Amino acid sequence: MSSYLLAIGTRKGLFLATSQDRKAWSIERAPLASDEVYAVGIDTRRATPRLLASSVSNHWGPSVAHSDDLGKSWQEPEQAPVRYPEWTGSALKRVWQLQPGRDSEPDVVWAGAEPGALFRSDDGGVSFELIDGLWNHPQRAKWMPGGGGLCLHTVLPHPTDPQRITVAVSTGGVYQTTDGGTSWSPSNQGIRADFRPGPAPEFGQCVHKVAMHPGAPDQLFAQNHGGVYRSDDGGRQWASIADGLPSDFGFPMVAHPHRPGSVYVFPLAGDFDRRPPEERARVYRTDDAGASWQPLSHGLPQEGFHPAVLRDSMCTDGGTPAGMYFGTRSGAVFASSDEGESWHELARYLPDVLSVRAAVLD
Amino acid sequence: MGQVTVRVPGALREFSGGERQVVVDVPAGDPSVAAVLDLLSRSHPALERRIRDETGALREHVNVFVGSDNVRDLDRLSTVIPAGAELIVLPAVSGG
Numbered sequence A: 001m002s003s004y005l006l007a008i009g010t011r012k013g014l015f016l017a018t019s020q021d022r023k024a025w026s027i028e029r030a031p032l033a034s035d036e037v038y039a040v041g042i043d044t045r046r047a048t049p050r051l052l053a054s055s056v057s058n059h060w061g062p063s064v065a066h067s068d069d070l071g072k073s074w075q076e077p078e079q080a081p082v083r084y085p086e087w088t089g090s091a092l093k094r095v096w097q098l099q100p101g102r103d104s105e106p107d108v109v110w111a112g113a114e115p116g117a118l119f120r121s122d123d124g125g126v127s128f129e130l131i132d133g134l135w136n137h138p139q140r141a142k143w144m145p146g147g148g149g150l151c152l153h154t155v156l157p158h159p160t161d162p163q164r165i166t167v168a169v170s171t172g173g174v175y176q177t178t179d180g181g182t183s184w185s186p187s188n189q190g191i192r193a194d195f196r197p198g199p200a201p202e203f204g205q206c207v208h209k210v211a212m213h214p215g216a217p218d219q220l221f222a223q224n225h226g227g228v229y230r231s232d233d234g235g236r237q238w239a240s241i242a243d244g245l246p247s248d249f250g251f252p253m254v255a256h257p258h259r260p261g262s263v264y265v266f267p268l269a270g271d272f273d274r275r276p277p278e279e280r281a282r283v284y285r286t287d288d289a290g291a292s293w294q295p296l297s298h299g300l301p302q303e304g305f306h307p308a309v310l311r312d313s314m315c316t317d318g319g320t321p322a323g324m325y326f327g328t329r330s331g332a333v334f335a336s337s338d339e340g341e342s343w344h345e346l347a348r349y350l351p352d353v354l355s356v357r358a359a360v361l362d
Numbered sequence B: 001m002g003q004v005t006v007r008v009p010g011a012l013r014e015f016s017g018g019e020r021q022v023v024v025d026v027p028a029g030d031p032s033v034a035a036v037l038d039l040l041s042r043s044h045p046a047l048e049r050r051i052r053d054e055t056g057a058l059r060e061h062v063n064v065f066v067g068s069d070n071v072r073d074l075d076r077l078s079t080v081i082p083a084g085a086e087l088i089v090l091p092a093v094s095g096g
Helices: A138-142 B010-015 B033-043
Strands: A003-010 A013-019 A026-029 A036-043 A050-057 A061-067 A094-100 A109-114 A117-121 A151-157 A165-170 A173-177 A207-212 A220-224 A228-231 A249-255 A263-268 A283-286 A294-296 A314-316 A324-327 A333-336 A344-347 A353-361 B002-007 B021-026 B062-066 B087-091
Touching: A003 A036, A003 A050, A003 A324, A003 A333, A013 A036, A013 A050, A013 A344, A036 A109, A050 A094, A061 A094, A094 A151, A117 A151, A151 A207, A165 A207, A173 A207, A220 A249, A249 A314, A263 A314, A314 A353, A324 A353, B002 B033, B021 B033
Parallel strands: A036 A094, A036 A353, A207 A249, B002 B087
Antiparallel strands: A003 A013, A003 A353, A013 A026, A036 A050, A050 A061, A094 A109, A109 A117, A109 A151, A151 A165, A165 A173, A207 A220, A220 A228, A249 A263, A263 A283, A283 A294, A314 A324, A324 A333, A333 A344, B002 B021, B062 B087
């Protein structure tokens, strides 16, 4: 019988929810400090899944911890797990993304960091090294921090080609490498940047999240700071798929785990009204790569709903049917065991939710 | 050779083996705060990196006192620690 794990990173620590049926859940607070948990990872490539958590203490700074007993105990190395080399003159503010690598590289874990940098671990997420090629990109000096900081928040390793990786930076845009990280190119053609005058730039777009289905790695989906896009050529060219959504503003973009062309977003009214349109909690899903969108609201609050959902606060568990989850800035978590068709409240009164990740455990 | 005692706040004692203080052996002469923290980074790296970031800067919401004086009011990390004085690490008032 399968069991399900949902890791909920909040502004005041990490919470772990477990269930046998994705209906009844038990929630425990993980024995980590009461820090901001901006990124969580569940690495299911190991015999026992490894949990990863990025925490930031307002006093003591950032760190990354890992657990090999499903969150009962946590470890971190003596030396800083993510550390900017001295020659960069920079210091880690926070890790925004902890992304397990390809199945063929079971010890590789990627970390997206602030200020805008990519790190790679070859020991399963215990310690990381800076990817120099991206840090040394001449355009990096012109990247501008978004409201949350200059964060590298998305890492998408190509599922079969170890030389190809897509990352996204707010605000720098989408960047890609085809040589394993030595060189990088901006991949933002067709994406507008309403917050600056003139034609769309080569880079500098404020991308909020990018998603890819491993079965269709050349089809990418992006939720931007104003704009929802799809690329069918691996990121070289993007086209709007926002028609049919109540707003093109939002943060998450989640790929369905089994169906290429099916993705989920959580629209907000706009840049200057970051609340769900009409004060209704609605997830939107497309099953035709953005040609049409369906609101998914059964079981969700449909009046007086004000909180936003942040970029990493929506996820799938990869199950069949796919379980979907999102957490709000008001500390509620909603879950669906039927691909978003119906929802129930899994938790309330948590601290504001910054990140969620889920997995099916055997 | 001399020694400087570093007082560890309760929140960081998991990184000092539960001890309330760590004694750092220092070269002859009065060392600077930075020099003591450099030595602390070798013996207790997980403790030291919660006091300074990897550029060597004191974390914004951490205060370090030499005796009763905040080093931010003195010569910051270049402040010299007189013989017999202790280094006291405390969290600043911060957060929400």
